[in-house]
Structure formats: structure tokens, C-alpha cells
Amino acid sequence: MRAVVLVEGLSDQLAVEVVARRRGRDLAAEGILVESMGGATNIGHYLDRYGPLVVAGLYDRAEERFFRRALDLPVGDLEQRGFFRCTDDLEDELIRAVGAAEVERLVEAEGRLASFRKLQQQPAQRGRSLHDQLRRLMGGRSGGKYHYARLMAEAVALDRVPRPLTALLDHL
Numbered sequence: 001m002r003a004v005v006l007v008e009g010l011s012d013q014l015a016v017e018v019v020a021r022r023r024g025r026d027l028a029a030e031g032i033l034v035e036s037m038g039g040a041t042n043i044g045h046y047l048d049r050y051g052p053l054v055v056a057g058l059y060d061r062a063e064e065r066f067f068r069r070a071l072d073l074p075v076g077d078l079e080q081r082g083f084f085r086c087t088d089d090l091e092d093e094l095i096r097a098v099g100a101a102e103v104e105r106l107v108e109a110e111g112r113l114a115s116f117r118k119l120q121q122q123p124a125q126r127g128r129s130l131h132d133q134l135r136r137l138m139g140g141r142s143g144g145k146y147h148y149a150r151l152m153a154e155a156v157a158l159d160r161v162p163r164p165l166t167a168l169l170d171h172l
Contacts, residue, residue, distance in 0.1 A: 002031035004050045006057035010036045011149035012090045018153035019161055020169055043070040056082030056171050058164055060089045082171045084164035091138050091145055093162035094152035100130040106151045
């Protein structure tokens with residue numbers, strides 16, 4: 001292993017691996033391990049574990065402080081070290097890149113449209129955008145983020161891959 005990429009969760013790991021494969025890269029063959037940390041607060045532990053092998057990562061905007069603190073970097077220097085910020089999270093980025101209507105079609109193709117329609121009728125979901133309802137669908141079920149991250153990473157046009165994911169793969 002020559003390098004480690006740190007991501008917050010399994011859904012991020014899967015999306016990175018799928019998009020890398022679709023771009024013609026075999027990260028494992030290149031000696032690059034994509035490691036899910038089980039949450040941003042664990043970054044210090046993973047930096048201790050892998051030390052100089054850590055070359056890059058993805059993080060959510062709300063978790064930036066953990067990355068800056070662990071890497072001892074001021075604001076703005078994270079990208080120079082290979083760490084790229086998602087606006088809310090990678091699923092949010094992928095929904096925007098694929099398009100909410102297309103993601104809804106993916107939900108339908110998975111046979112989960114009826115369940116999604118029930119979620120949309122919940123009082124807390126009425127009036128929310130399709131994008132936000134889809135994020136709720138993914139985050140509300142065990143394994144939902146993981147399942148849909150794979151589907152969206154397979155569906156996104158390569159010229160529309162979210163910037164943080166493109167920047168990460170270009171950095172490697």
C-alpha cells in the first residue's frame with residue numbers, strides 16, 4: 001500500500017471506488033486504500049494509524065473543524081493537502097450532479113417508489129424539495145446512503161461528477 005484516502009463513511013468509500021473504476025482507475029492495483037473512518041471525529045485515530053500514507057480525503061462542510069484540527073491546518077489549506085469538502089455531504093453532491101428527477105427514477109427502478117411516496121406525504125416532508133426528500137430517504141434507512149451512493153455513482157455522467165470527488169481522484 002502506497003497511499004490512503006480517508007472518507008467519513010462507507011457510502012463515501014463506495015462512491016469514490018465506483019467513480020474511480022468508471023474513470024478507468026483501479027485504486028487497489030495502484031496501491032491506494034480508500035478507508036471509511038466511521039465519522040469525521042475519528043480522523044485523528046486514522047492519521048495516527050496510517051501517518052504519512054494518508055494523502056487525501058473527503059469531508060462534509062459541517063465536519064471541517066475536525067479535519068483542520070487533526071491536520072493542524074488553517075482554513076483554505078485543506079485542499080492543498082488533498083482534502084476536499086462536500087457542501088453538505090457526498091450524497092447531496094451526487095443528487096445535484098445526477099439530478100433529483102433522475103435519482104427519483106433510480107428509486108423507482110429499485111422498487112422503492114411506493115415507500116418514497118409515503119415518506120413524501122409525512123407532514124415534515126410536505127413542502128420540502130424533491131432533493132431534500134431524497135436526502136431524507138437515503139439517510140432515514142439503515143444502509144440507505146450506502147445503497148443509493150452506489151447507484152448514483154454508477155448513474156452520474158462522468159462530466160458531471162461532483163467537484164470534490166473529481167478533485168480527490170485528480171489529486172491521487
